[in-house]
Amino acid sequence: MSKAYPSNLTRVQYEFxxxxxxxxxxxxxxxxxxxWEVLNxxxxxxxxxxRWRSLPGxxxxxxxxxxxxxxxxxxxxxxKIHDSLRQWTRIExxxxxxxxxxxxxxxxxxxxxxxxxxxxYDAGKKIKGRxxxxxxxxxxxxxxxxxxxxxxxxxxGGKQVLKKVKQMNQKISRLTTxxxxxxxxxxxxxxxxxxxxxxxxxxxxxxxxHKGFVLLPKRWVVERTFGWLMGCRRLVRDYxxxxxxxxxxxxxxxxxxMVRRLA
Numbered sequence: 248m249s250k251a252y253p254s255n256l257t258r259v260q261y262e263f264x265x266x267x268x269x270x271x272x273x274x275x276x277x278x279x280x281x282x283w284e285v286l287n288x289x290x291x292x293x294x295x296x297x298r299w300r301s302l303p304g305x306x307x308x309x310x311x312x313x314x315x316x317x318x319x320x321x322x323x324x325x326x327k328i329h330d331s332l333r334q335w336t337r338i339e340x341x342x343x344x345x346x347x348x349x350x351x352x353x354x355x356x357x358x359x360x361x362x363x364x365x366x367x368y369d370a371g372k373k374i375k376g377r378x379x380x381x382x383x384x385x386x387x388x389x390x391x392x393x394x395x396x397x398x399x400x401x402x403x404g405g406k407q408v409l410k411k412v413k414q415m416n417q418k419i420s421r422l423t424t425x426x427x428x429x430x431x432x433x434x435x436x437x438x439x440x441x442x443x444x445x446x447x448x449x450x451x452x453x454x455x456x457h458k459g460f461v462l463l464p465k466r467w468v469v470e471r472t473f474g475w476l477m478g479c480r481r482l483v484r485d486y487x488x489x490x491x492x493x494x495x496x497x498x499x500x501x502x503x504x505m506v507r508r509l510a
Contacts, residue, residue, distance in 0.1 A: 250303075250305055252287070252291055252295075252303075253294070254287070254290045254291045254293070254294035254295060254503075255287045255290070255291075256283065256286055256287060256290065256506070257510070258283070259510050260506050260507065260510045261282075261283045261286065262510075263506060263509060263510040264286070264328065264506060265282070267324075267327070267328045267331060268282055268286075269319070269322075269324055280307050280311055281307070284306055284307050285306075285307055285311065285312055285315050287306065288302055288306035288307060288309075288312035289312055289315070289316050289499065290499070290503055291303070291306065292312075292316075292481060293479050293481045293482075293496055293499050293500060293503070294478075294479050294480065294481070294503075295480055295481075296479070296480025296481045296483065296486075299312070299313045316495075320491065320492065320495045325495055325498050325499060325502070326498060328502055329389070329498045329501060329502050329505075330415075330418060332501075332502060332505040332506060332509065333384075333388045333389070333390075333501075333505065334418070335505075335509055336386070336388060336505045336508060336509060337384070337386065337388070339508070339509060340386060342386065343421060344418070345417070345418060345419055345420045345421040345422065346384035346385065346390070346419065346421065346422060347421045347422060347423055347424065348384065348385050348422070348423070348424045348425075348426065348465075349382050349383065349384055349390055349412065349419075349422060349424070349425050349426070350382070350383050350384075350385070350425075350426040350427075350465055350466065350468055350469045351380065351381070351382050351405055351408065351409070351425060351426070351427050351431060351469070352380075352381055352427075352428060352466065352469040352470065352473070353378050353379060353380045353381070353401055353404060353430070354378065354379045354381065354473050355369040355372045355374040355376060355377070355378045355379075355397045356374070356376050356377060356378075356379065356397075356482075356483075356484055356485050357374055357375065357376040357484050357485070358375070358376040358377055358484065358485045358486075359484060359485070359486050361488070362376075362377075362485060362486070362487065362488060363488075364488060364489060364490065365377060365394065365395055365396045365490040366396050366397070367395075367396030367397045367398025367399065368397060368398050369397035369398065370398075372397075374397055375397065376397050376484075376485055377394055377395065377396060377397055377485045377490065377493065378394070378395050378396065378397045378398075378399055378404060379392060379393075379394055379493075379497070380392065380393040380394075380395065380404040380405065380407070380408040381408075381469055381472060381473070381497075382408055382409070382412050383468060383469050383472050385465070385468060386468075387468045387469070387471050387472045387475070388472075388501065388505070389472065389497065389498065389501045390412050390415065390419065391408055391411040391412045391415070392408070392494050392497045392498070393407050393408040393411060393494070394485070394490035394491075394493040394494050394497075395407070395490065401430035401431050402430075402431055402433065402435070402436040405427070405431050405436065406436070406439065409425070409440065409444065409446075413443075413444055422446060423446060423447060424446065424447050424448075424449055425440060425446050425447070425448050425449070426449050426451060426465040426466065427448055427449070427450055427451070428450070428451060428452075428453075428463075428466055429450065429452055429453070431448070431450070432450045432452075436448065449465075451463050451464055451465055451466050475500070475501075475504060476497060476500050478500075479496070479500045479503075481496055482496060482497065482500060
């Protein structure tokens, strides 16, 4: 048993998640590792931002913890858990499982020196690194996220992340409206969304007469979600060699938030 790290799941939270954890593969050696400790090790890396090799010794060995993280990224387990928790969180908030509105925004973050794949320069924010395109519902819960090079234009990234949202099928059956900022404005983008997905794009512009911080309708929701992610040190920068791994850590951050609300 490891120390009571702040990132740990409580036993009640683990029991809540346990039914969604895949069983050991048949025909192999019996699973001996405690899955509660494996999950705690993964969340420790997420929250504290350490390297896998720097995982404290009172967790299972780092190779085991990382293997579960990687395998469940590849087979879609993390995404299935995330989507189930999002639906339950919406129900707990007395909302329909399928949202009717979504908000898109992007966040550019710096990468480390060892990261080379999908890296670009965001001239607007003067950041060399990656860009996170986020789609959330009106509760701030993530629908889908896309990580690209920071040089990818807003409208192009918006199209790619909306394609991922559309692939959710019945989980977004009620979706009709997409709220965006001025970076996604323009008739070509709005027409593309209408033609392919039959969704209406609504642009929320910042009032020109206001200076400093302005609380904008709908857009503040996705900004709050970005703020939630910054509570995890692994997400303050992009340390991942693969953009798919960055996306998985974002889903993990939301899993941790939602399971703490539900249990």
